[in-house]
Amino acid sequence: MKNNWKIFKKTFRELSLFWPFFFFLFFLVLFLVFYSFKFSWFSFFFLAILSIFLFLVFRQIFSLIKRYFILSKERNYILSIVEGLLDAVIAYDEDFVVTVFNSSAEKMFSLSKKEVIGKVIKPSLIREPSWQLLVQVVFPSLAPAIKNRVKSKFREEFDLVFKEPEREFHISSGRLLDAKGKIIGFVKVIHDSTRERQLLKEKTEFLDIAAHNLNTPATEIRWGIETLSQILQERKDLPQEVSSLISKLKRAISNLIEIVDEILSAAKIEEGRFGYNFQLGDIEELIEERLKKWLDIAQKHSLKVYFSKSKERLPKVFFDKFRIGLVIDNLLENAILYNVKNGEIEVKVEKDPQRPYLIVSVRDTGIGIGEKEREKVFAKFFRSEKAKKHQVEGIGLGLYICRNIIRRHGGKIWFKSVENRGSTFYFSLPVKKELIPPKEVPLV
Ligand code: ADP
Numbered sequence: 001m002k003n004n005w006k007i008f009k010k011t012f013r014e015l016s017l018f019w020p021f022f023f024f025l026f027f028l029v030l031f032l033v034f035y036s037f038k039f040s041w042f043s044f045f046f047l048a049i050l051s052i053f054l055f056l057v058f059r060q061i062f063s064l065i066k067r068y069f070i071l072s073k074e075r076n077y078i079l080s081i082v083e084g085l086l087d088a089v090i091a092y093d094e095d096f097v098v099t100v101f102n103s104s105a106e107k108m109f110s111l112s113k114k115e116v117i118g119k120v121i122k123p124s125l126i127r128e129p130s131w132q133l134l135v136q137v138v139f140p141s142l143a144p145a146i147k148n149r150v151k152s153k154f155r156e157e158f159d160l161v162f163k164e165p166e167r168e169f170h171i172s173s174g175r176l177l178d179a180k181g182k183i184i185g186f187v188k189v190i191h192d193s194t195r196e197r198q199l200l201k202e203k204t205e206f207l208d209i210a211a212h213n214l215n216t217p218a219t220e221i222r223w224g225i226e227t228l229s230q231i232l233q234e235r236k237d238l239p240q241e242v243s244s245l246i247s248k249l250k251r252a253i254s255n256l257i258e259i260v261d262e263i264l265s266a267a268k269i270e271e272g273r274f275g276y277n278f279q280l281g282d283i284e285e286l287i288e289e290r291l292k293k294w295l296d297i298a299q300k301h302s303l304k305v306y307f308s309k310s311k312e313r314l315p316k317v318f319f320d321k322f323r324i325g326l327v328i329d330n331l332l333e334n335a336i337l338y339n340v341k342n343g344e345i346e347v348k349v350e351k352d353p354q355r356p357y358l359i360v361s362v363r364d365t366g367i368g369i370g371e372k373e374r375e376k377v378f379a380k381f382f383r384s385e386k387a388k389k390h391q392v393e394g395i396g397l398g399l400y401i402c403r404n405i406i407r408r409h410g411g412k413i414w415f416k417s418v419e420n421r422g423s424t425f426y427f428s429l430p431v432k433k434e435l436i437p438p439k440e441v442p443l444v
Contacts, residue, residue: 093185096121109134168197211263222253262397269404276320290328308348323405330398331362337391339366357428368419378403410436
């Protein structure tokens with residue numbers, strides 16, 4: 001209400017030029033009616049109609065002006081939000097004439113609003129060094145590398161990677177539509193992820209070096225513990241404490257070797273040199289083989305494990321037995337570690353009813369994954385708060401590796417989960433060899 005009054009006062013002030021004109025017209029009419037004509041019902045009627053007409057016209061003008069002020073106020077409001085954003089925002093119309101270029105964009109592209117707003121961005125501008133970066137953002141196909149492209153009808157997200165200087169931008173791009181749904185322009189929000197990427201790269205490089213250096217001594221320690229265990233087992237008078245200590249040491253060293261392997265695998269994946277050996281195989285056979293390893297461990301955690309084979313005969317598929325074995329191991333290990341006592345695990349294989357794929361699922365009755373954390377589950381080094389409390393060990397690389405392995409096979413990995421009720425992880429594998437991508441493109 002207070003706001004409306006302010007707008008009204010402002011509009012009234014802005015209309016100041018109209019008021020003398022309005023009063024002049026009004027007195028002119030009065031003068032004409034009372035002096036030029038004799039009073040008659042006709043002139044009275046004429047005056048009444050004219051007043052109503054004038055009233056309607058001014059009301060219309062008034063509401064138009066009011067609308068103009070509201071719109072310009074909203075526009076300023078939105079522009080100040082856009083101005084305050086840390087991410088760069090650029091909007092342009094269908095003819096690539098720039099209409100919005102915020103302060104962060106000025107800093108990011110080292111160009112001023114004055115230079116950019118109203119300018120037509122053409123691919124040929126790429127020849128001018130100061131415009132190069134902006135042109136590549138507007139026309140991503142001109143950039144040296146595009147990564148992680150996700151496209152939907154109205155939005156597109158991708159990363160642009162530049163060399164010399166090394167920079168990485170995460171870009172969300174959308175269309176601007178008018179009230180009738182017609183495209184009137186485009187908007188791009190650009191997040192400079194160079195620093196984050198650099199930190200992540202440094203973290204992975206550090207871990208990679210650490211893992212490489214840990215690999216040899218860890219393998220030697222495992223060999224030493226196993227030899228020692230064999231020697232000691234031959235002794236009949238071996239105290240119980242010593243044999244339980246040996247078991248603990250064995251478990252600790254195999255955990256350490258698993259972590260070292262995961263770090264080395266993640267580094268290889270990022271460099272696109274994980275290497276795959278595709279062969280025709282039976283996925284149910286592989287699951288049975290992997291389950292043998294995990295049954296004892298599941299029993300120790302008081303868990304029941306079921307394997308529901310497909311009712312129909314499944315076709316053989318092309319996969320890397322070792323790598324898909326790793327995926328199955330990972331999903332089973334998580335289903336055990338994040339389960340509750342006396343819980344269940346069910347492994348299933350089915351044919352996708354609509355597409356030429358086989359779907360493997362691993363269902364558990366464990367802690368589940370909260371709504372807020374779902375997006376991050378396949379990200380590198382992610383561990384949920386709940387998972388950290390429930391299971392201290394783990395570095396959050398398993399699912400990241402699984403996602404890359406499944407992607408390399410032309411399949412997908414996803415999950416459904418209800419917090420405190422359990423999770424089901426699924427992955428699909430194509431039945432047709434042609435659906436397997438020709439080369440390894442890492443998802444980082
Ligand atoms: P890690 O198990 O070493 O932490 P993963 O990459 O295998 O790493 O899993 C990442 C995170 O995803 C886990 O830390 C956990 O928070 C969550 N998660 C994975 N599987 C499950 C599951 N079956 N139930 C609940 N949370 C899970």
